[in-house]
Amino acid sequence: MRPILLQGHERSVTQIKYNREGDLLFSVAKDTVVNVWYSVNGERLGTYNGHTGAVWCVDVDWDTKNVLTGSADNSCRLWDCETGKQLALLKTSSAVRTCGFDFSGNIIMFSTDKQMGYQCFLNYFDLRDPQQIEDNQPYMTLPCSESKITSAVWGPLGEFVIAGHENGEINQFSAKSGEVLKTAKEHTKQINDMQSSVDLTMVISASKDNTAKLFDATSLDHIKTFKTERPVNSAAISPIMDHVVMGGGQEAMEVTTTSTRIGKFEARFFHAAFEDEFGRIKGHFGPINCVAFHPDGKSYSSGGEDGYTRIHYFDPHYFEFEFEG
């Protein structure tokens, strides 16, 4: 099947997210636009209007009721998924880099960048207490003095947040006490993206050190490493196969002006157990910034620096592929 091309952004796509059932795909970009699409045919459902700066992150709760976005306009916003109405505007002192709903959908977390004299903070709001939203007072805010958080996901039961930092560290921050429960120091450079497996038992981290690593979400044991020669911008775990997909690119400064590689930026597929690459899908005109598997594992999407989001449905060949041995 030919890939579906979603043209809804004028600048690079920063994150894409499927909802739990997979029928919707959300995309956010540097052009301040937040789009939602039907993943089955690529038809755009609508946009969530309000942000005035680049939107860095997006999440949708398990019930597809609320949408959460974080932006460089120093705000984290809550939206009604169906109507597009803005439900809450949480102002911050610096750009919101990563955000997410916990398993129950009741608690939201987001991190702010280290900018303009302000430190990096990890903020927790409980949506069941409207006062917190009204007063813009998180029930807990954790300063991150050493290395700022660059990407984070919730743990399997909402007890902690698993955060990736600029220095390559991964920490579990308790959502109750705020203390660091576990640490993993496996990466040597900035973590660009963290994603969970669909059952939340594992997390995969994509790093500037040219690798992606698989960890157990609860113990933070390092399980696998996937090596490439380029910085990895995003990685995702297949819900049904022992596969991971990775997307990356080169530093903007290093892209030569004479490069004639049109449509050659590739998403790369690795076998999760063997750590070996087995396939690539071309198509983007620039580095890939984010990848995501559809929850049923039969397709995946990628958002690129070129502003396009591509949805690929796998052909039967993909499911039959086996390594010798």
Added chain:
Amino acid sequence: MRDTEDMEADAEFEEGEEPSFSDPEDFEDDTSDQELLEDILKERPQEADGIDSVIVVDNVPEVGPERLEKLKNVVHKIFSKFGKITNEFYPEEEGKTKGYIFLEYSSPAHALEAVKNADGYKLDKQHTFRVNVFTDFDKYMTISDEWETPEKQPFKDFGNLRHWMEEPDCHDQYSVIFEAGERTGIFSNDAKEAIIVEERARWTETYVRWSPKGTYLATFHQRGIALWGGEKFKQIQRFSHQGVQLIDFSPCERYVVTFSPLMDTKEDPQAIIIWDVLTGQKKRGFHCESSAHWPIFKWSHDGKFFARMTQDTLSIYEVPSMGLLDKKSLKITGIKDFSWSPGDNVIAFWVPEDKDIPGRVTLMQLPSRQEIRVRNLFNVVDCKLHWQKNGDYLCVKVDRTPKGTQGLVTNFEIFRMREKQVPVDVVEMKEGIIAFAWEPNGSKFAVLHGESPRINASFYHVKNNGKIELIKMFDKQQANSIFWSPQGQFLVLAGLRSMNGALAFVDTSDCTMMNIVEHYMASDVEWDPTGRFLVTSVSWWSHKVDNAFWLWTFQGRLLQKNNKDRFCQLLWRPRPITLLDPEQTKLIKKDLKKYSKIFEQKDRLSQSKASKELVDKRHTMMEDYHKYRELAMQMHQEQRPLRLDLRGGVDTDELDSNVDDWEEETIEFFINEEIIPIGDLA
């Protein structure tokens, strides 16, 4: 008359008396001559001066008084060339001169000139002058009679310097510089994977070079170069040359030439130094104005001579004396370029037009200096000399502007070196030349011509019957370089750097394209010394990402992709010339089928062994991974009640856990677009 007593008592002058100006009796003069007469003293003849200006000439004819005058005249004529002779002494014994004379010059510098130039002067058949400065005799005579045996240096055993050639599977080695120069590694080339032999941090500060026969690896450092070799790559020799930038080996590996822009002084030429590799001794130093065309000194194929070109001059030196051949350079007005034949001691050089004299290419035999062939070139703008690897042919690429035209026309003038009187055939080229290369060991050559994007590759065969045949031309090639296999027959047309790494593998026996492939942004191509493998690489020095080297078969089948962090340079280790004589080589070729069978079996065994190893490894990895997943799923199951609780009793563990919740929706799919002009509807 006064008494003396009276005089002493008088302190004052008396009228009419003159005051005494004599020094008091006990006065001592402490003003030195130096202070009083400094300028005059400078010219005071010194004893040492005299001796330094004296030379002793031996092997002077012993003559009687009747021929003495004539002898003195001849000697004077010869020796006054070097300065003013102020004194001469012809010792005699029993009426005849003794056979040696003393001459004194006005300054020691003249004496030195005399020694330099007149020593070895052949007066006649029986008399060749030997000239020395007098002070040297003194020096040599005062050498201690006590002979002290020099301290014995312990024998440094470096082991078998050819150890790598004994590798049972005939894996060639190559050097790799990576991590932007921080690490250098030596690998053994197995078709399946690169096997590390030795790897060191900061082994070299810039890059490395192999010696021509592969015996040594040379590394560069601020203070000079070092040579490494043997099984363990121990340091064999070190040459101190501050700021060294470039080196060159003699073909026999006996000498190494180093260049540093830092070291040159007027009196002591140090820019280029030639070293003896085995002893580590500095043999000779030379000035060097610019290192633009390195190597400045070009070696003859047997390492017996080395030559360099300066303004209007070709200087040829011989080993081991390191002196000029026949003690003088060749004056060749306007010489633009020269090069040695790789097969014989023949130099080819060319000079451009000079007023009425046409430009020409000359082939000169050495050491006889006989010109074996001269070819005139009319209206020539530029020439490039391309020798075939065995010296069988010389191709001179001549760029000319024919009279009355503006444009540039290129010819290839092919000199057939192995035929009597070296006949020359001309091939006219209609387009600009991008690259030219002879087939090693063969009689074909390949040319890339034209202009991007219409670049053509042509293959020619120099036949025995005097004809040069165009075998084939491929048009619209993405190529800017030609790389022949060192064994001939096969070549790669490569579009390096700006042409994004297009590669075409060609078999020139029938001029077919075996494979057209790509190594994106490849910057270098290196054949292994046997011609079985080819490495293409993307060097960090030319491109900052995707640094790697790929291994291909000679037919263009990709075997390995080796990514190395900030990979910079790969060089194959050269092989020494085979020890087999032609008879033995013929025998092996005859039995090739037999050997092939044995090798194939060996390969199959190792292949299946590797496969088996890989299969086993994968099996283990899969098992371990699944074990982990099982445990994770167990814990996941145990947490199910917690999950149900968090989501208000809604079971979301599977996508189809909640069928009741599903809604039915009709969605439109875009299938096709058809434009029907309204007119046609009617």
